[in-house]
Amino acid sequence: SVITGMPVLWPQGASMICELAVYGLVTGLLYRTLGRNVYLSLLAAMGLGRVASGAAKAVFFGMAGKPFGMAAFVSGAFTTAIPGIVLQLILIPVLVAALEKAGAIPVRARASRSMG
Numbered sequence: 001s002v003i004t005g006m007p008v009l010w011p012q013g014a015s016m017i018c019e020l021a022v023y024g025l026v027t028g029l030l031y032r033t034l035g036r037n038v039y040l041s042l043l044a045a046m047g048l049g050r051v052a053s054g055a056a057k058a059v060f061f062g063m064a065g066k067p068f069g070m071a072a073f074v075s076g077a078f079t080t081a082i083p084g085i086v087l088q089l090i091l092i093p094v095l096v097a098a099l100e101k102a103g104a105i106p107v108r109a110r111a112s113r114s115m116g
Contacts (some may be wrong), residue, residue, distance in 0.1 A: 010060070010064065011056075011057060011060030011061050011063070011064050011066070012057075014056065014060050015053050015056035015057040015060055016053065018052045018053060018055075018056040019049045019050065019052055019053035019056070020049070021052075022045070022048050022049040022051075022052040022053075023045045023046070023049040024045075026041070026044055026045040026048050026049065027041045027042060027044075027045040030044055030045070036107075038092065038093045038096050039089070039093065042088065042089065042092055042093075043089075046085060046088070050077040050078070050081075053077060054073040054077055057072075057073070057076075058073075
């Protein structure tokens with residue numbers, strides 16, 4: 001935002017902070033609790049992050065005196081975001097696998113889950 005001016009810090013940048021915080025929280029928690037399922041963790045995080053972003057935008061845009069309705073939310077969070085969603089679903093699992101292979105992310109023994 002400092003170099004390019006995009007996104008505008010208020011209110012879009014502030015709502016992105018909320019969205020990204022939810023992404024990190026949900027992905028981290030679900031990745032550990034769902035047996036390292038990257039896809040489920042990622043999908044849940046993307047959905048909940050977009051909901052958090054929409055709620056934040058509704059509040060922040062209201063504070064700024066700008067309109068923000070359901071059509072704007074659906075368009076911004078889902079319709080125009082489809083290429084980014086697809087790209088994340090392709091690249092992030094590959095990145096996680098590479099980090100696990102490099103030892104940057106500890107890999108839990110998968111055999112212990114099937115024994116119980």
